[in-house]
Amino acid sequence: MKFKTFFWFVAPSVFMMLLFIAAPLISVFIQSFQITQPVMQQIEVETCTPGFLTQTCTTEIKTVPVIDEETGRTQTTTAWVGVQSYQNVLQMDKFWAAIGSGNWGDILQIDFWKALRFTLMFTLVTLPLVIGVGLMIALAVNNATKALRGPVIFISLLPFIITPVIGSLSIYWLFVGDGILTATLERWLDRDIAMFAQAWTIELLMYFYRVWHVAPFAFVIFYAGLQTVNMDTLESAIIDGANRFERLRYVIIPHLMPLIIFIALIHLMDCYRVFDEIIGFRSQAHVISLQWLTFDFLTPDDAGNRAISRAAASAMLTMVGIVILLILPLRRTWRDHKGGAH
Amino acid sequence: MSKATAQPLSLKVASGAFLAFWCLIAAFPIAWIAVMSVKSPRDAFDASAWNVITGPATRAAGNGLSLLDILLGLIVLYFAIRWAFTRLPGMVEQYSPPGFIVLGWLVGAAVYGLLFVLIFFGALPLVFGMLNSIAGPLGTPILGLTTEHYVAVWGENQFYRNFINSMIVTAGVVTVSLTVGTLAGYGLARSGSNLAFWLLIIALVFRALPHSVLVAGYLPWFINSAEILRPILGDLSPTLYGQPWAIIAVLVAINQPFTIWMLRSFFQNIPSELDEAARVDGCSHFQAFRRVIMPVMWPGVITTGLFSFLLGYNDFLVTALLLDAQNQTMVPAIAGYFNRETTTTDQVEAVAAAVSITAPLFLLVMVFQRQIVSGLTAGAVKG
Incomplete structure (x- = not known):
């Protein structure tokens, strides 16, 4: 295909990606070093209250935003502040103070570090669970009679396809104060249970939700992979006296290895963006994630202001994490591409 | 399958039990919110699962289905679904202008959905009301069921x-x-x-x-x-x-x-x-x-x-x-x-809204299961 033809085929797509992905990235990068604030001015205000004989008048100096006379909006200025926004997000002074005093736990009181801790732990805990559960379902379905497979796949797809916020809400409602599973647990254990009053129970539910949501995806891919296992290899393994577990360990899992890597890669990308669970479980008071932190900065506060520059700083820090996460797999792909070219 | 690959009974039972367990976990949260959404708030958050399913408070409020209703409803549902899979495709192909088959399907699905809602929520309750009054013991409500939350969500809200x-x-x-x-x-x-x-x-x-x-x-x-x-x-x-x-x-x-x-x-x-x-x-x-x-x-x-x-x-x-x-x-x-979300009524309305959001996705999996599976595997298996 000639370059010119290729260019016209991909141009619309590349244009959209440049305009709506690459350009915002640059804009975020610049914003993270700037801060935009309303221009404030100090004016003298005289307020008078009616009093006996004479009015009581007081004058005080108030700080009010300057209003643009033409548009009627507050005027704003934008100033370069260097890494101040990053400082505000990272709060390194508190971080070092916590390390200096030996109270490592205090680090997790700072929003950013709290979010980072949860995001990383969430990714690392759910990854093996998703692969394990997905593989088990795939093996079990492969074992089942043909007539059962269709309905089982249908039911398995439901948790995968459901809107993430709704999926986590549906589990939230099972465990909320008077939800059915909390009530059942309380009757069994004969004690009061509040699943949403402390961080660790919420985290457990979030891990459960994510495995429930993603395991079907792993299952479908593994199931497709199982259909292509080489029967000859499997039979020679049987002749060589390999038992069931050894066949799984030395024939089937190596055959599925590329798929395991693929799922792990997708799962890393998606878990690092964990966000919908925080909304669904309403856990912002206890557990937050990196993406939620940026979302929170971008949501207008009570006064209607958005902390754009802090959001930009936290977004850039999130970006750094994803780049570190992706370096290894990308280097591998590059080497494969080079190898394939020869 | 050769003798060597035949599985012992214990393994078969274990694998079957695991599969059943997984299906239960996969479907339970979604099925449960669907059940909750059609009960009165008191039933929806009842501590006993049996009460949530049968809904005594909902029944007491005069919203219930009798055995006759359930039977007739299931029969109508069966024929409605059968018709959708046997006759509807032919009708869509017959009436849509050539080249606009996708548009034809969209219109067909919308008309079908509208008819379905009209029959199930408009016509059937009237018929049931008349039948129940003359059916005697078969006509007494046994299962609490109310659509008031859906009406509130889609109408008032x-x-x-x-x-x-x-x-x-x-x-x-x-x-x-x-x-x-x-x-x-x-x-x-x-x-x-x-x-x-x-x-x-x-x-x-x-x-x-x-x-x-x-x-x-x-x-x-x-x-x-x-x-x-x-x-x-x-x-x-x-x-x-x-x-x-x-x-x-x-x-x-x-x-x-x-x-x-x-x-x-x-x-x-x-x-x-x-x-x-x-x-x-x-x-x-x-x-x-x-x-x-x-x-x-x-x-x-x-x-x-x-x-x-x-x-x-x-x-x-x-x-x-x-x-x-x-x-x-x-x-x-x-x-x-x-x-x-301060009262339980608000909570159940939120549940009804959540079920409303999930329903189209459920239909999507039903119709396009094969395509979804092939899409998931397309990227992965070929590397």
């Missing part, structure tokens, strides 16, 4: 507005991202150049980006877009913040990396001899694409369209931050219930 917004956004996302994506996917599949490889790698990196990073980039520009664009467009310049079509553009761009990867793998499966033959016969690349590739690409396009639909439909973050309250789509709108 005007959830249909959010539904329409959701439909506009998803329809836009699917159409635009498929149009743009098929061209790019075809170009990438047929070009082995280094540039194509780099485009794909960059797309992979873009796919990994957290969406909040991008929204942080859009927000200041979207809010101030009217002033920024004024020198170019004059007084017509729009404020992008809160505009559904701006959201469509954003979601299409976010979706592009995934779309082009997926479509590329589908196009690679179409033998390149096909378009080479067309080129030998004197077609240009675009003509070859339009006359030879387009007729055979629909399975891949439908699958990719399904995943684009899911992205647009399920999105919370982008729509919550970039749309204002008037144009809100369904998923962020449900967050509005959190703030006023």
